[in-house]
Amino acid sequence: MTRPTVGLRVSGLTKSFGPTRVLDDVDLDVPGGITAVLGASGCGKTTLLRLIAGFLEPDAGTIRLGDRTVAGAGRPVPPRRRRIGYVPQEGALFPHLDVAANVAFGLPSGRRSAAARRRVEEMLDLVELPRAAASRHPHQLSGGQQQRVALARALAPRPDVVLLDEPFSSLDAALREETGRAVVRALRASEATAVLVTHDQGEALSLADLVAVMAHGRFLQVAAPTDIYLDPAGPAVASFVGHAVLVSAEAHAGTAAGALGPIPVRGARDGRVLLAVRPEQVAVTAKDAPGCLTAEVVEVSFFGHDATVRVRVGADDQVDLTARVPATDVPEPGTQVGVRVVGEVLAFPENPR
């Protein structure tokens, strides 16, 4: 089953609640596939989703689904005519209906019709749930199963665009990854354009084709996951995605001088810069190893597969760096170690404009 992909185009979208401007002149162009809107809680990402769904009306700006303008020109199209699928947090299955009735809720043909029954089975297959689950009630399902049913319910009427609002945040870590993959497989198979809102960068980077990083009602960067990580648009994106530590330094001809010593940098002109040092770029070695700075281990968080170590560099101009080290080689807090920054470091002008 192939059908033309319907893109989503948002331009100049603005929305305020009282004096608070939640969305500030936002543009987003989603040609298809899965797009993640990544941001801390309160950054406006859920508002964006509710505007696209039609539960809210924008103060300014337009929303286009394919060639239809659904908001911003004349009367807004009500949610039920937008051909969208909506998967809210924790699924919000209808508690009085069983799984089959939940999935068939949006189907135009009668819920008991053969076509509806077939579609329900297709959808359960799609989200990888056993067909026997059709007669269960929501409270008999686990959290991950509820999310899959919620997705099946959203996909059943063949929407153009599926909107997912933090769909995995209520699941525990193990279930989250497994459910996330299953959901992405189902979304790709259905060929619907999907917008996924999340505050989890791992989720956004691993599941989406396009990531839009949002803060304070604006997009900081919209790009493919690898570009977001390797080529962040600014220090804010770098520190939010990838936990980079920002250190100021003086750049000159591709080398930065500062508390970390001379480091090769890329991305900035000469002058005061902010270096974005990622944990995997910090190598922890023995104290007094050649070419190393001496540092004190401040804090160690052991995760099993590896550990993160917070080290303090410098005597009077102290800088804290975070390093990721293998589990077999974790230093004790309070000891002295050697620290070396590996490879080129991203640098941003300290005072842009």
Add this chain to the structure above:
Amino acid sequence: MLLGLLVAATSLLPLGFVVVSTAELGPAEAWDLVTRPRFDDLVWNTSRLLVGGVALSLLLGVGCAWLVVRTDLPLARLWHGLLCAPLAVPAFVNGYGWISTTHAVQSYWGAVLVVSLSYYPLVYLPTVAALSRLDSSVEDVAASLGAGAWSSFFRVVLPTISPAVLGGALLVGLHLLGEYGALQLLNFPTLTTGILDQYRLSFNGPAATMLALVLVAFCLVLLGLELLARGRRRRSRVGSGVGRPATRHRLGRAAPAWCAALLALAVLSLGVPLVSLVRWLVRGNSSSLPAGDLGAALGTTLGLAVAAGVLATAAALPIAWLAVRYRGVVVTLIERAVYPANALPGIVVALALVTISIRVVPSLYQTLPVLVVGYVILFLPRAAVGVRPTLELAPPVLEDVATSLGCSRAGAVRRVTLPLVLPGLAASVALVSLAVGTELTATLLLAPTGTSTLATEFWSRASAVEYGAAAPFALALILLSIPATWLLGRAAVSRSPRRPA
């Protein structure tokens, strides 16, 4: 919002009436009324009845709840049923049962005994609910810290369940303040019986108003006391997780003695009224069963009960809707405004409506609409308490999802919200209807001439010492109360608030 304001304003009418009419009274006249010796008697009687009745109800209610929930008492479910059952016997029917058996109860102690036997389930039920939801691990911790059974009950269990116990005690107190029928039969005059006497003598005289004011003051003092006792401490459960069912304390060889005590309580609270009722039924049959009167009264009662139940639930809907969907200061005020009416005795609400209807719209005086409005004001809180959690079953996100799936707003309400809330609304209508069906005091004042309910028919016969003629009506009242009692008793022991699918 407007609807909510309207409902809240209506609920506050009686309170406004008391304030305004007292202000009209003038200080000299008020002082004159207050200093009459008869007045002092009424206040003294009301006070000591309150203290004695609440104390005995607390003792019976908390003690029985602990026995049923936290010990290995044999046949606990049967005892639970028997301990809830007195709620199905209206207090005035209980009073009739006792007084038609022995005149020894026409005293302070008799009055305390009879009203406590009628109202102790109001403490028992919330205490049972709180005890069975209590996380037993707090007791385990207390035991691990060296506390014995008694010490852990008083230091850990009782403080934890005290909001429920206090709430029950407050309810008993408010019911005692509003009780008319039982106390009139037992010949124990209180403020409420005094108001009705005054009302009979000098229709809407200043004396009745003054007594009503003092009665309202009593209610407010009770509410204040409960707030004070409850304090500002938080009693939420810390941490989540599954509360395990508690280990039950072993009664051992004392078990038969406790069973005997509970049996004695059941005989006193249920046996006495029921046996005397049956006795009068058998004896009354020799005269004639007033089948016509009974049928007419039953019809009127059912009609009034259903009308008031539906109206009260409908009135509670906008308030609960506002409270659930739009939080804010105004909304909280509106919601709170509903509850003082519940604290006011039926007699005060009735008096207020009589006066207001005479002064403002005389054509409405003693008509069915005023009677129904009185019922709605009296029982609105009961409806509101049930309607609010019902609406919380249908959060707005479900309607959002439904509209995204192609439903119109109306369609979403019909296919999602209504199916979720209808059972709860029906239960609320039923609860209010059953309460209306056995209401006596306000009905006596507000019912149009010629309109008689089961309660008023019973009352006109029982107060005229025609015990045999009153018996069939008493039986009908008890039968009418059984479903609500059963519902309440079952709700108290069900562990999860969630409705089974």
